[in-house]
Amino acid sequence: MKRRRSFLGGLAVGAALTTCLTVLVAASSTEKVSPVDPRPRDVYVPNSERLAPDEMRVIACGTGMPNPRMAQAAACFLVELGNGDKFIFDIGSGSVERLAALDIPWDWLDKVFIGHLHVDHFGDLGGLFVGGGVGGRHVPLKVWGPSGATPELGTAYAVEHMEKMYTWDIAGRLGQTDIRGFTTEVHEFDYKKPQIIYEENGVKIRSWPAIHAIDGAVSFSLEWSGLKFVFSSDTFPNKWFNEYGQGADIAIHECFIAVPDLVTKWRLTPEAALQVGTQIHTAPEAFGKVMSTIKPRHAIAYHFFKDHDTTGPILERIRKTYDGPLSLAEDHMVWNVTKDKITERVALVNEHTWNPPLVSPAIPPDPNDRVGYSPEIWAGRFDDVDEVIRPIYEEAGKALGREFKYPGD
Numbered sequence: 001m002k003r004r005r006s007f008l009g010g011l012a013v014g015a016a017l018t019t020c021l022t023v024l025v026a027a028s029s030t031e032k033v034s035p036v037d038p039r040p041r042d043v044y045v046p047n048s049e050r051l052a053p054d055e056m057r058v059i060a061c062g063t064g065m066p067n068p069r070m071a072q073a074a075a076c077f078l079v080e081l082g083n084g085d086k087f088i089f090d091i092g093s094g095s096v097e098r099l100a101a102l103d104i105p106w107d108w109l110d111k112v113f114i115g116h117l118h119v120d121h122f123g124d125l126g127g128l129f130v131g132g133g134v135g136g137r138h139v140p141l142k143v144w145g146p147s148g149a150t151p152e153l154g155t156a157y158a159v160e161h162m163e164k165m166y167t168w169d170i171a172g173r174l175g176q177t178d179i180r181g182f183t184t185e186v187h188e189f190d191y192k193k194p195q196i197i198y199e200e201n202g203v204k205i206r207s208w209p210a211i212h213a214i215d216g217a218v219s220f221s222l223e224w225s226g227l228k229f230v231f232s233s234d235t236f237p238n239k240w241f242n243e244y245g246q247g248a249d250i251a252i253h254e255c256f257i258a259v260p261d262l263v264t265k266w267r268l269t270p271e272a273a274l275q276v277g278t279q280i281h282t283a284p285e286a287f288g289k290v291m292s293t294i295k296p297r298h299a300i301a302y303h304f305f306k307d308h309d310t311t312g313p314i315l316e317r318i319r320k321t322y323d324g325p326l327s328l329a330e331d332h333m334v335w336n337v338t339k340d341k342i343t344e345r346v347a348l349v350n351e352h353t354w355n356p357p358l359v360s361p362a363i364p365p366d367p368n369d370r371v372g373y374s375p376e377i378w379a380g381r382f383d384d385v386d387e388v389i390r391p392i393y394e395e396a397g398k399a400l401g402r403e404f405k406y407p408g409d
């Protein structure tokens with residue numbers, strides 16, 4: 001079988017090795033290097049590039065597993081379109097800090113599509129709900145997700161109870177800051193029925209059943225401007241993905257940790273490793289079969305811990321059954337997609353982002369909305385600090401030419 005590899009670790013893109021060598025030789029013989037002028041960069045720096053009207057950008061904001069890991073958050077992929085729309089597919093634990101590093105106004109990160117309710121696919125919904133609200137989202141967080149076999153196994157139940165979990169958090173913000181973003185809009189749809197669940201502004205998002213753990217998991221496609229993005233969330237290979245994944249420009253599908261590593265590194269019993277690694281999820285060899293069936297322009301494998309000693313074996317297993325264009329995903333990989341080409345880079349992010357610009361201005365809080373303290377708690381204030389805090393109010397008043405009322409006066 002023909003194998004394709006690239007010089008980048010874990011990447012095996014469509015170009016043949018000889019072509020790569022030709023390009024390298026050509027580049028090395030003609031490139032002029034200046035000690036003062038910049039050279040073209042092969043990384044993606046957030047907010048440094050205009051998205052063309054017909055271009056799609058996909059950014060991996062989580063590619064890992066349910067168990068926490070600094071190097072990889074759990075499942076999350078951001079899709080940005082040249083018409084200005086942005087969509088989040090899965091919001092696994094740890095992924096919100098990856099989203100935050102992209103420095104995108106939170107009002108624009110208000111649409112989340114959840115494939116199923118495992119923590120590694122929706123565990124950071126609370127982080128997006130509260131963190132995005134604090135970060136300047138002044139619109140409701142809109143969540144699309146599947147129903148379950150019973151109402152309490154569905155997305156609406158999960159989101160309703162997540163909001164309840166934050167009762168104290170939200171009560172403590174009333175009258176203190178602008179909390180208009182601390183609401184949700186849930187769009188729960190039938191997990192069993194392949195159907196269009198979103199159609200707006202030229203964007204069509206479809207859902208179909210996945211086979212994963214229990215009933216109630218789904219996969220998605222997003223079609224816009226002649227481009228098609230497909231995302232499995234988690235699933236055993238199935239007929240619906242084979243059907244609705246056809247014609248994908250970008251096909252992202254889970255590709256689970258290989259069974260030997262599930263035993264030696266994951267510390268599962270062989271019985272559990274075989275069940276989890278091949279029956280509940282998609283084994284690398286099975287991932288290859290799926291991609292050989294749907295033949296996307298570019299396949300992306302995610303949902304394994306990508307290390308120096310796992311990348312090679314996963315690639316070997318995939319290449320037993322698929323020899324097309326492929327990425328083994330890691331966090332902050334970026335794909336720009338047009339009808340003519342697909343480019344892959346990594347994002348160079350600022351880990352010290354503050355809040356991005358506000359899309360809609362914040363509204364001052366109404367102190368009358370405050371829940372406040374009981375008299376016993378209020379009476380415990382260290383009054384002596386008033387003398388150092390009152391000048392802060394006066395300083396702000398002078399700077400802004402307004403008077404700010406000191407609490408309790």
Ligand SMILES: [Zn+2]
Pocket residue numbers: 116118121212213234
């Ligand atoms: Zn899962």
Ligand SMILES: [Zn+2]
Pocket residue numbers: 075118120121234303
């Ligand atoms: Zn998963």
